[in-house]
Amino acid sequence: MTSGTGVGVVEPQRARFDAPLRLRSGQTLPGFELAYETYGTLNAARSNAILVCHALSGHQHVAGVHADAPNNLGWWDNIVGPGRPLDTDRFFVVGVNNLGGCHGSTGPASLNPATDAPWGRDFPIVTVEDWIEAQARLADRLGVSQWAATIGGSLGGMQAMQWTIEHPGRVRHALVIAAAPKLSAENIAFNEVARQAILSDPDYAAGKRPERGLRLARMLGHITYLSDDQMADKFGRRLRHGEYKYGFGVEFEVESYLRHQGDKFAGWFDADTYLRMTKALDYYDPAAACGGDLAAALAKAEAKFLVVSFTTDWRFSPERSREIVNALVKNHQNVAYAEIESQHGHDSFLMENAHYHRVVANYLANVKT
Amino acid sequence: MTSGTGVGVVEPQRARFDAPLRLRSGQTLPGFELAYETYGTLNAARSNAILVCHALSGHQHVAGVHADAPNNLGWWDNIVGPGRPLDTDRFFVVGVNNLGGCHGSTGPASLNPATDAPWGRDFPIVTVEDWIEAQARLADRLGVSQWAATIGGSLGGMQAMQWTIEHPGRVRHALVIAAAPKLSAENIAFNEVARQAILSDPDYAAGKRPERGLRLARMLGHITYLSDDQMADKFGRRLRHGEYKYGFGVEFEVESYLRHQGDKFAGWFDADTYLRMTKALDYYDPAAACGGDLAAALAKAEAKFLVVSFTTDWRFSPERSREIVNALVKNHQNVAYAEIESQHGHDSFLMENAHYHRVVANYLANVKT
Numbered sequence: 001m002t003s004g005t006g007v008g009v010v011e012p013q014r015a016r017f018d019a020p021l022r023l024r025s026g027q028t029l030p031g032f033e034l035a036y037e038t039y040g041t042l043n044a045a046r047s048n049a050i051l052v053c054h055a056l057s058g059h060q061h062v063a064g065v066h067a068d069a070p071n072n073l074g075w076w077d078n079i080v081g082p083g084r085p086l087d088t089d090r091f092f093v094v095g096v097n098n099l100g101g102c103h104g105s106t107g108p109a110s111l112n113p114a115t116d117a118p119w120g121r122d123f124p125i126v127t128v129e130d131w132i133e134a135q136a137r138l139a140d141r142l143g144v145s146q147w148a149a150t151i152g153g154s155l156g157g158m159q160a161m162q163w164t165i166e167h168p169g170r171v172r173h174a175l176v177i178a179a180a181p182k183l184s185a186e187n188i189a190f191n192e193v194a195r196q197a198i199l200s201d202p203d204y205a206a207g208k209r210p211e212r213g214l215r216l217a218r219m220l221g222h223i224t225y226l227s228d229d230q231m232a233d234k235f236g237r238r239l240r241h242g243e244y245k246y247g248f249g250v251e252f253e254v255e256s257y258l259r260h261q262g263d264k265f266a267g268w269f270d271a272d273t274y275l276r277m278t279k280a281l282d283y284y285d286p287a288a289a290c291g292g293d294l295a296a297a298l299a300k301a302e303a304k305f306l307v308v309s310f311t312t313d314w315r316f317s318p319e320r321s322r323e324i325v326n327a328l329v330k331n332h333q334n335v336a337y338a339e340i341e342s343q344h345g346h347d348s349f350l351m352e353n354a355h356y357h358r359v360v361a362n363y364l365a366n367v368k369t
Numbered sequence: 370m371t372s373g374t375g376v377g378v379v380e381p382q383r384a385r386f387d388a389p390l391r392l393r394s395g396q397t398l399p400g401f402e403l404a405y406e407t408y409g410t411l412n413a414a415r416s417n418a419i420l421v422c423h424a425l426s427g428h429q430h431v432a433g434v435h436a437d438a439p440n441n442l443g444w445w446d447n448i449v450g451p452g453r454p455l456d457t458d459r460f461f462v463v464g465v466n467n468l469g470g471c472h473g474s475t476g477p478a479s480l481n482p483a484t485d486a487p488w489g490r491d492f493p494i495v496t497v498e499d500w501i502e503a504q505a506r507l508a509d510r511l512g513v514s515q516w517a518a519t520i521g522g523s524l525g526g527m528q529a530m531q532w533t534i535e536h537p538g539r540v541r542h543a544l545v546i547a548a549a550p551k552l553s554a555e556n557i558a559f560n561e562v563a564r565q566a567i568l569s570d571p572d573y574a575a576g577k578r579p580e581r582g583l584r585l586a587r588m589l590g591h592i593t594y595l596s597d598d599q600m601a602d603k604f605g606r607r608l609r610h611g612e613y614k615y616g617f618g619v620e621f622e623v624e625s626y627l628r629h630q631g632d633k634f635a636g637w638f639d640a641d642t643y644l645r646m647t648k649a650l651d652y653y654d655p656a657a658a659c660g661g662d663l664a665a666a667l668a669k670a671e672a673k674f675l676v677v678s679f680t681t682d683w684r685f686s687p688e689r690s691r692e693i694v695n696a697l698v699k700n701h702q703n704v705a706y707a708e709i710e711s712q713h714g715h716d717s718f719l720m721e722n723a724h725y726h727r728v729v730a731n732y733l734a735n736v737k738t
Contacts, residue, residue, distance in 0.1 A: 025615035125615040185600035185623040186592060192624045193588045196631075199617060200581045202571055212569045216585065219562045223555060231554035237654065244652055246394035246494040248568060248644065251651065254554040255561045262565075275617065282620065283613055285606065 006081040007039045007088055010064035010074075014104065017137050021099075024283075027124040030113055034138050035104025036060045036096040039080055040088030042142065048369035049092045049144040051135060052076065053152030053159035056221075056277045057269060059103035062095035063088075078352045085361035090369055091148065099134050100126040100276040108272030120207075121272055128158050128284045132166045135159075139170070148367055150303075151175035151360075153349030154316065155277065158284050161324065164301035165286055173367055174301075175360065177308040178349040180320035181294050181327070182285035187315065191278040194220055198271050210271050215262035217274060222261050227312035227345030294327040304334040306363045308356065310348035311341050336363060375450040376408045376433035376457055379443075383473065386506050390468075393652075396493040399482055403507050404473025405429045405465040408449055409457030411511065417738035418461045418513040420504060421445065422521030422528035425590075425646045426638060428472035431464035432457075447721045454730035459738055460517065468503050469495040469645040477641030489576075490641055497527050497653045501535045504528075508539070517736055519672075520544035520729075522718030523685065524646065527653050530693065533670035534655055542736055543670075544729065546677040547718040549689035550663050550696070551654035556684065560647040563589055567640050579640050584631035586643060591630050596681035596714030663696040673703040675732045677725065679717035680710050705732060 013036050021029040037060050042049060052062045054075070063080035065073055074095070080086040086093050097105035100123060108123040139147065150160040150171050157179025163171045183191070194217035198204055201213030226234075235254035250256045290296035305328055309321035318339045328335040338359045342348040348356070382405050390398040406429050411418060421431045423444075432449035434442055443464070449455040455462050466474035469492060477492040508516065519529040519540050526548025532540045552560070563586035567573055570582030595603075604623035619625045659665035674697055678690035687708045697704040707728045711717040717725070 025613075027615075182606065184597060185604040185606065185621070186595075186597045188606070188621050189588075189592045189600065189623050189627055192621075192627055193585060193592070195617065196588065196628070197566065197585055200584070202581075212571075215569070216562060216566055219558075219565065220589065223558045223562070226555075228553060228555045231558065235554040237551065237554065237557070244394075246396075246648075246652075248564065248648075252554070252557050252561075254558050258558055258561055259565070279615075279617075283615075 006077055006084070007064035009067050010037050010039060012061075012066060012104070013037060015138055015141050017134070017141075021130070021133060023124050023130045024127040025125045029099070029106070029124060032099060032106035032134065033104070033110075034096055034099075034106075034134060035101075036094060036138060037062060037074075038095075038142075039063050039093040040091050042092040042144070043369060045369075046143050046145065048090060048148050049094060049139075049142070050086055050149045050151060051139070051147050051160075051163070052080070052086070052093060052095045053131075053135075053150065053156035054095070054098065055152065055154040055156045056281070057265070057274070058156065059101060060095040060097040060105075061103070062093070076350065079357060079360065085357050085364060086151070087361075087364065091364070094138070094142065094144075096135055096138055098126070098131045100273055100280075102270035102273040108270055108276070123272060123276070125279050126276055127280050128155075128162050129166060131159055131280070132162050135163075136167060136170070146170045146172060148369055149173040149175055149364065151177070152179075153177040154179060154346065155281055158281075162284075162286060164303040164305075165297060168300050168302040171303040173306070173363075174303045175306045175308070175363065176321070176324060178310055178313055178316055178321075178346055179324070180316040181287060181323050183282055188282050190220065190224055191282055195275055195278055198275060204271060211266040214266040214269060214271055214274065218265035218269075219258040219262040222258055224315045225345055225347045227314060227343060229312055230343045230345055233343065294323060295330040298324075298327050298333065299331050301333065305336070306360070307335060307337045308349075308359060309339050310344070310346070310356075311339060312343055313346045313348060315346040375446055375453070378436050379406050379408060379433035381430075381435060381473070382406060384507055384510050386503070386510075390499070390502060392493050392499045393496040394494045398468070398475070398493060401468060401475035401503065402473070402479075403465055403468075403475075403503060404470075405463060405507060406431060406443075407464075407511075408432050408462040409460050411461040411513070412738060415512050415514065417459060417517050418463060418508075418511070419455055419518045419520060420508070420516050420529075420532070421449070421455070421462060421464045422500075422504075422519060422525035423464070423467065424521065424523035424525045425650070426634070426643070427525065428470060429464040429466040429474075430472070431462070445719065448726060448729065454726050454733060455520070456730075456733065460733070463507070463511065463513075465504055465507055467495070467500045469642055469649075471639035471642040476639070477645070478639055492641060492645070494648050495645055496649050497524075497531050498535060500528055500649070501531050504532075505536060505539070515539045515541060517738055518542040518544055518733065520546070521548075522546040523548060523715065524650055527650075531653075531655060533672040533674075534666060537669050537671040540672040542675070542732075543672045544675045544677070544732065545690070545693060547679055547682055547685055547690075547715055548693070549685040550656060550692050552651055557651050559589065559593055560651055564644055564647055567644060573640060580635040583635040583638060583640055583643065587634035587638075588627040588631040591627055593684045594714055594716045596683060596712060598681055599712045599714055602712065663692060664699040667693075667696050667702065668700050670702065674705070675729070676704060676706045677718075677728060678708050679713070679715070679725075680708060681712055682715045682717060684715040
């Protein structure tokens with residue numbers, strides 16, 4: 001289990017950037033804000049900073065709690081803190097909400113300066129590359145010219161990797177966890193069903209919050225985050241009422257779990273953010289610029305890599321992580337790879353798993369600050 | 370490729386059964402009709418009949434064409450006909466639409482005699498066991514006291530198997546293809562998302578056709594019918610417009626495919642039937658009555674079995690078929706098992722695959738009529 005008290009109470013922070021940001025889509029964002037948090041202390045050499053990149057529904061609140069919400073622990077608190085793998089006694093850890101997000105960074109809920117109304121569905125499509133550029137401005141603001149490491153799971157891992165391509169000189173280590181070098185057709189297909197659930201919700205067309213669509217998107221998402229094995233262990237065919245009721249209420253516990261997860265998510269997440277996060281995933285494909293050659297795309301990276309996958313992850317299976325490893329090996333680049341035995345499917349990267357955390361801790365213990 | 374001309378023009382048929390049918394749910398259906406078709410000729414001994422059971426969205430039109438719809442080939446035409454694996458020169462093949470269906474058998478679109486209005490969502494929940502009872506009445510009507518074989522894929526395979534448990538003396542062979550002895554939690558979860566898509570469609574609540582929900586359900590279904598590999602081969606990341614458009618229109622060909630499949634299905638399939646077919650899948654679990662012991666549940670079967678699975682089927686993987694095989698082996702029952710190399714995922718059972726068809730043909734060639 002996680003030991004120690006963690007980072008404790010942390011302060012939400014914001015940074016405003018006034019220079020326009022030209023996006024991959026061709027649109028330009030006229031300035032923006034990023035919501036972020038930091039844990040630990042930036043050393044005098046400014047050489048101990050780690051950037052934590054978030055996944056689809058993540059945000060800047062990575063660790064600790066806020067004074068006004070003492071129970072709302074950061075989403076990766078189990079790995080960040082004094083003595084934890086991202087050891088805040090050694091490292092200055094930065095969490096940031098990505099552009100297009102719904103946790104305080106400029107996104108669909110922000111005011112469009114051209115109209116003084118919320119952007120809503122007019123907010124531009126943003127990409128992993130756009131996020132790196134925004135994060136780079138935050139690094140400049142913090143005085144971090146080079147990250148000791150970039151790290152993330154899933155879509156966050158894609159950002160950790162893309163940093164090494166966009167800004168080779170600004171990353172010493174990239175920890176790419178439960179990620180893939182691009183989505184497969186099946187990955188895109190799942191995203192597309194989730195998007196269509198939102199886009200076809202009549203409330204979305206009516207300019208209202210599409211709770212039905214968000215609920216379905218999240219229910220479907222959860223199936224792909226868990227593993228078949230884990231669902232079998234956690235729910236199996238366990239019945240809510242001990243016997244079949246022959247109706248459309250909850251019969252099986254797994255139905256109850258999914259409905260609950262869907263309802264919860266639909267109550268707070270922004271649909272326009274969700275739509276954009278899934279598009280960023282779909283578009284990500286660094287090899288495309290090199291004719292599909294991932295090794296060529298990664299050749300310019302100067303970072304050392306730790307790639308981690310999980311045995312039961314079927315959203316981004318170990319095979320997908322090995323594509324990244326193989327490309328780096330082909331280039332004679334420095335890469336360590338761990339395939340972690342875990343029952344928790346894609347969600348494993350969020351879970352406390354002694355082997356996994358030891359691998360990350362040992363890797364970072366050897367990162368000079 | 371399929372050789373010969375197949376069964377040609379076939380005649381839709383209907384049978385009316387006036388005796389009430391007590392359903393597993395406890396409800397009673399006051400008489401019912403079954404839509405069916407037959408191919409080939411019942412021999413004098415009435416010993417050459419094969420029952421084809423359909424899957425989730427299937428029906429009685431298994432082979433050939435109707436005079437008024439010369440292009441609407443039956444869904445399993447490639448396996449049924451003179452010289453085909455279900456050889457209509459030897460066998461009398463019967464296709465039937467299950468109770469609760471939307472192809473002519475009594476279902477949600479039928480008139481409820483108690484109200485003289487369509488049943489709609491008041492139509493009872495039906496189970497695999499209920500279907501067997503209805504099919505048994507059809508067998509009686511046709512003068513078939515014992516099937517030479519029952520056969521089906523997916524949910525159809527569950528029926529083929531359940532016949533051997535419900536009426537051991539009435540089945541000599543069961544061909545159980547791409548099936549499972551029960552749904553896993555993940556299987557149920559996918560069904561639940563599909564149902565929630567329909568049930569939460571405001572048109573459903575308004576008593577209208579929930580096309581949005583049906584569309585989403587079908588899009589999701591298609592992902593689970595195909596394999597990751599096949600989607601990669603068929604679509605990969607191929608773009609509709611050759612470049613990213615950074616919008617919510619079709620970007621990737623796989624999105625176009627899914628939307629097309631969803632739209633097509635939403636235009637004709639009955640939502641209340643869809644809801645009930647997925648529930649029949651969820652409920653099916655013959656081992657439950659024997660404390661979870663599948664071998665005990667199958668012990669009473671007198672049939673011989675052919676069990677077939679497909680390597681890339683992840684809806685009902687080969688492992689699930691082997692559960693059936695292992696239970697039969699444990700009982701020293703007669704079972705042959707083939708695991709077919711196929712790229713087509715769960716849909717493989719519908720595809721023309723020389724090895725698969727040869728296995729079925731060879732098995733049936735040894736079935737006495």
